[in-house]
Amino acid sequence: MRLLEPDELERIERDFAGGLPAREILEIFRPRGVQLSEATFRKYVQVGLLPRSRRVGRKGKHQGSRGLYPVESVRRINAIKKMMAEGHTLEDIKRSFLFHKNHIDQLERDLSEVFDGFQDQMGERAFGTEYRRALEAELASLKSRARELVRDVSRLGSAVTARRDEKLHSP
Secondary structure, eight states, X not given: OOOOOHHHHHHHHHXXXXXXXXXXXXXXXXXXXXXXXXXXXXHHXXXXXXXXOEEEEXXXXXXXXXXXXXXXXXXXXXXXXXXXXXXXXXXXXXXXXXHHHHHHHHHHHHHHHHHHXXXXXXXXXXOOHHHHHHHHHHHHHHHHHHHHHHHHHHHHHHHHHHHHHHHHHOO
């Protein structure tokens, strides 16, 4: 089994910033000898180790949609497989910061979607100049506070799990 190197992870994250279908993620790991089936991938999502997919419509009439997973799923799988190779169980991994990081990242994505929706609606509506400025200022303030909140939650998660993670990674 040969896991991805940091430079490979960065390239994948850059090249597929919009997300990847599960099959393509599996194909990234297959040639490296990493055991990862679709069922295992789904289990990682179900237990909260990987983020959920988002549905994206395909171009053309009646083409349906497909699920795209955030590209950081590749980095997470790499970390999960590394921890498992070190002898850690899924329960150990769930108690690590990786589990909390998944939820924190989802929170950040959800907030971003909400703010983008507000921004779109503000662009579609006719507001008076003063009212528009007030709304834009409030939105900017909320975005700033949300970034601070996510950063603080992440820092707390690191502090809470650091001691446990130290135990997980010690021989």
